[in-house]
Amino acid sequence: MTEQEIQKLFQERKFRATPQRISIYKYLCEHPTHPDAESIYKEMKKQFPNLSYTTIYNALQSLEKEGFIIS
Secondary structure, eight states, rough: OOHHHHHHHHHHHTOOOOOOHHHHHHHHOOOOOOOOHHHHHHHHHHHOOTTTHHHHHHHHHHHTTTTOOOO
């Protein structure tokens, strides 16, 4: 799934499409082995150097709440 497709999906469901949320969701789609928050954080930190661990947890909670992922 491309970032544009993810952004469109988020917009259709009225889910705020931040660059971090899009990247996290894309990472999860590309790694179906159920990565943990630490793995996601390490990968996202390369793209977003100022990213906090809290942002990862908040994004994962939001994605789960809206039905995009299952924990």
